[in-house]
Amino acid sequence: MANVCVITGGGSGMGLEAAKLMKDKIVVVSGRTEAKLEKAVAQLKALGITAYAKACDTSDRASVNALAEYAASLGEIKNVINCAGLSPAMAKPETILRVNALGTVYVNEAFVKYMKAGSVIVDVASNSAYVLPGFLINKKVYALAETDEAAFLKKLLKKSSLAKGDYQRSGFAYALSKNFVVWYAKKCAFDYGKQGIRVVSLSPGLIATDMGNLEAKDGGMLIPFSAEERMGKPEELGFALATVADERNGYLAGVDVLVDGGSTNGMKEFKKKKK
Numbered sequence: 001m002a003n004v005c006v007i008t009g010g011g012s013g014m015g016l017e018a019a020k021l022m023k024d025k026i027v028v029v030s031g032r033t034e035a036k037l038e039k040a041v042a043q044l045k046a047l048g049i050t051a052y053a054k055a056c057d058t059s060d061r062a063s064v065n066a067l068a069e070y071a072a073s074l075g076e077i078k079n080v081i082n083c084a085g086l087s088p089a090m091a092k093p094e095t096i097l098r099v100n101a102l103g104t105v106y107v108n109e110a111f112v113k114y115m116k117a118g119s120v121i122v123d124v125a126s127n128s129a130y131v132l133p134g135f136l137i138n139k140k141v142y143a144l145a146e147t148d149e150a151a152f153l154k155k156l157l158k159k160s161s162l163a164k165g166d167y168q169r170s171g172f173a174y175a176l177s178k179n180f181v182v183w184y185a186k187k188c189a190f191d192y193g194k195q196g197i198r199v200v201s202l203s204p205g206l207i208a209t210d211m212g213n214l215e216a217k218d219g220g221m222l223i224p225f226s227a228e229e230r231m232g233k234p235e236e237l238g239f240a241l242a243t244v245a246d247e248r249n250g251y252l253a254g255v256d257v258l259v260d261g262g263s264t265n266g267m268k269e270f271k272k273k274k275k
């Protein structure tokens, strides 16, 4: 049976870069925009990769279930790289929470039903997950995502509304959604671990994709704190995602992998003291 790698948000950015490295798999790239997916499939085919496009909106549970069913019809799902996401400049707080946070729940819940021992889910978070003040983080609220979506959204929207200005409110919603992804991926690692399925979150810093370029003004504030003092390249993140998803990385589970050029640690510890 063929091995399948599914990449949500795989039509562009770091997801597409990860797809380019999946030479021994059937790759399914997914997102909302079919034209973008077809273009990505053409690029992958030109590299000799067997690739398919399947439209899916990860904020819609039925759409995610259909994606999982489709991928399972192609072979054994070995890797799910969940890159689909919206940034503060792209959407209002509720949409950001629905796509980034609830979308991750829908993806993990849908795919785990088809996955077997030795497979892996990589949920993409962000170094924004680490910038929130502690009083905004409430794991009891996070747990509602699996049991009471309406209450989950209501409580996180209330926290987002503490920010002043539309962009800042979306920024709070984004950081909360990604802090949730880090927590939820850890939870899933322990829930699915008994089945031999690894779950890892990966938190990029500011990366020069379409999204990263759009957020460069605000996201760029962390760059001076990074060890590298530059934006990351999409292909660097593609490599990191593919490596974390690789079966040979079988002992990597239940953690967040920060791929941010050192900006989070620089902000919290090293560079701050120097300046």
Ligand SMILES: NC(=O)c1ccc[n+]([C@@H]2O[C@H](COP(=O)([O-])OP(=O)(O)OC[C@H]3O[C@@H](n4cnc5c(N)ncnc54)[C@H](OP(=O)(O)O)[C@@H]3O)[C@@H](O)[C@H]2O)c1
Pocket: 008, 009, 010, 011, 012, 013, 014, 015, 030, 031, 032, 033, 034, 036, 056, 057, 058, 059, 082, 083, 084, 085, 086, 087, 099, 124, 125, 126, 127, 128, 203, 204, 205, 206, 207, 208, 209, 210, 211, 212, 213, 215, 219
């Ligand atoms: N670039 C950065 O600086 C940065 C930093 C930290 C974290 N991240 C995270 O990294 C991930 C990948 O982002 P990227 O930088 O590679 O940007 P990107 O090129 O904009 O990729 C995001 C992808 O997600 C898809 N998407 C958006 N909403 C979706 C939905 N509801 N359902 C399905 N697909 C959806 C988009 O395609 P459609 O619009 O066609 O659906 C797009 O292909 C995101 O989760 C992002 O939050 C990025």
